[in-house]
Amino acid sequence: MTEILVSYFIFPGFLFAAAAGMIASWIDRKVTARVQWRQGPPLMQPFYEIRKLFIKETILPADGSPWLFVLAPFFYLASIVLVADILFLALMNPSLGFVGDLIVVFYLLALPAVASIMGAAASGSPFASIGASREIKLLLGYEVPLFAALLVPVIKSGSISLGDIIIYQQSYGALAGSFSGIIALIVGIMVVQAKMGLVPFDAAEAETEIAGGCQVEYSGPLLALWKLGKMIMLVVGPLFLVIMFWATGGWLILTLKYVALLTVAILIRNTNPRLRIDQAMRFFWGPMFIAALVAVIAAWMGY
Amino acid sequence: MSYAINALTKSLNVFHAACSPCNNCDIEILDAITPRHDVERFGIQLVGSIRHADVLLVTGAVNKKVVHRIKKLYEQAPKPVLVIAVGGCACSEIMFRDSYNTCGPLDKIIPVDLYIPGCPPKPEAMIAGVVKLIQAATKKAGG
Numbered sequence: 001m002t003e004i005l006v007s008y009f010i011f012p013g014f015l016f017a018a019a020a021g022m023i024a025s026w027i028d029r030k031v032t033a034r035v036q037w038r039q040g041p042p043l044m045q046p047f048y049e050i051r052k053l054f055i056k057e058t059i060l061p062a063d064g065s066p067w068l069f070v071l072a073p074f075f076y077l078a079s080i081v082l083v084a085d086i087l088f089l090a091l092m093n094p095s096l097g098f099v100g101d102l103i104v105v106f107y108l109l110a111l112p113a114v115a116s117i118m119g120a121a122a123s124g125s126p127f128a129s130i131g132a133s134r135e136i137k138l139l140l141g142y143e144v145p146l147f148a149a150l151l152v153p154v155i156k157s158g159s160i161s162l163g164d165i166i167i168y169q170q171s172y173g174a175l176a177g178s179f180s181g182i183i184a185l186i187v188g189i190m191v192v193q194a195k196m197g198l199v200p201f202d203a204a205e206a207e208t209e210i211a212g213g214c215q216v217e218y219s220g221p222l223l224a225l226w227k228l229g230k231m232i233m234l235v236v237g238p239l240f241l242v243i244m245f246w247a248t249g250g251w252l253i254l255t256l257k258y259v260a261l262l263t264v265a266i267l268i269r270n271t272n273p274r275l276r277i278d279q280a281m282r283f284f285w286g287p288m289f290i291a292a293l294v295a296v297i298a299a300w301m302g303y
Numbered sequence: 304m305s306y307a308i309n310a311l312t313k314s315l316n317v318f319h320a321a322c323s324p325c326n327n328c329d330i331e332i333l334d335a336i337t338p339r340h341d342v343e344r345f346g347i348q349l350v351g352s353i354r355h356a357d358v359l360l361v362t363g364a365v366n367k368k369v370v371h372r373i374k375k376l377y378e379q380a381p382k383p384v385l386v387i388a389v390g391g392c393a394c395s396e397i398m399f400r401d402s403y404n405t406c407g408p409l410d411k412i413i414p415v416d417l418y419i420p421g422c423p424p425k426p427e428a429m430i431a432g433v434v435k436l437i438q439a440a441t442k443k444a445g446g
């Protein structure tokens with residue numbers, strides 16, 4: 001029992017994932033700044049930001065549901081930390097996982113979006129409800145191609161456990177090296193971009209348009225939980241792709257691969273305008289779904 | 304208290320409220336986040352919602368249309384919040400002083416922590432002002 005608690009709250013769960021998330025968030029802001037020819041913030045800036053929010057006042061909405069409003073960020077953070085924990089454990093010891101943890105991760109990755117929708121609905125603000133409706137549509141959009149793309153490693157390795165997929169890749173080479181694997185990885189990058197809520201799929205928060213979307217009414221410590229969750233999402237998203245499609249090499253190589261995928265996401269974010277929500281859905285249900293289907297068929301035929 | 308002030312001033316999220324300015328001050332504010340001045344180096348960022356902000360930055364001569372809104376914005380901000388009046392209009396209303404529709408300089412409406420005069424002030428002046436504000440707040444908190 002203590003082992004599970006330590007694993008969830010300290011290493012490699014909450015504390016470790018939060019530290020990694022802050023570094024990822026710093027990389028995000030620094031690369032963005034360099035793309036825009038600026039200096040960018042210091043390494044500790046994400047930490048300062050979280051620390052500051054804990055001294056601020058929390059305002060509960062007058063015409064919302066305060067209970068749900070307070071619970072939603074905890075729900076968000078808890079689910080995302082659980083995914084981080086499962087992924088890190090699978091990487092550290094591939095033979096330890098349980099059967100079907102891939103399915104668990106797939107569903108846990110949908111929970112943060114559900115939590116934002118709950119929080120937005122509880123805050124009773126029109127901006128938040130627009131954000132929530134967009135978040136629902138985005139969720140409907142990207143789950144379909146993600147599911148199809150994840151079938152590729154499952155077909156190739158013949159297993160639905162993360163550990164087996166990692167072991168398969170370490171003995172037969174990375175999945176991204178095969179035809180079906182690289183297509184599925186590209187689909188995965190797009191889906192993870194949307195899961196992390198980065199441009200071009202950030203219609204749900206859209207600061208300049210609906211003032212922060214789902215989290216518009218949050219302030220103080222509760223906002224800190226959302227921000228922390230988003231930072232951990234920056235770790236979990238690309239790491240999940242590394243595990244599914246590119247899991248070869250020691251921990252140093254794996255870290256470099258993770259940073260490479262994170263940088264790709266940041267560059268996509270900095271070179272694209274925001275898509276309207278209908279364009280985003282069409283993009284996921286059209287080209288992305290077809291590409292994922294092609295990858296599945298190719299994997300079925302052994303390419 | 305000095306811990307709180309230190310935590311606050313290391314990461315200032317700014318909400319920009321344009322209260323009927325001529326837009327020139329607003330353009331100068333945007334200059335402060337461009338590569339030459341890049342205030343994100345000090346953790347200063349613009350945010351889209353007053354609930355996420357630590358600084359309420361006001362430009363322009365507050366008139367009858369916006370006076371209720373600026374009061375409401377100040378009430379909606381999570382405390383502690385700092386208020387900055389940028390430009391001669393917000394500080395003292397300059398040539399709009401005796402106009403039929405202005406409601407007095409900003410500090411008659413909400414408490415102001417920092418005045419940055421100029422028409423419009425330079426980005427350098429704004430950065431210098433923020434530095435003075437941080438020093439004053441730290442001194443007041445006894446740190």
Ligand code: SF4
Nearest residue numbers: 324325327390391392
């Ligand atoms: S101070 Fe000058 S530049 Fe600024 S809003 Fe007023 S008139 Fe415009």
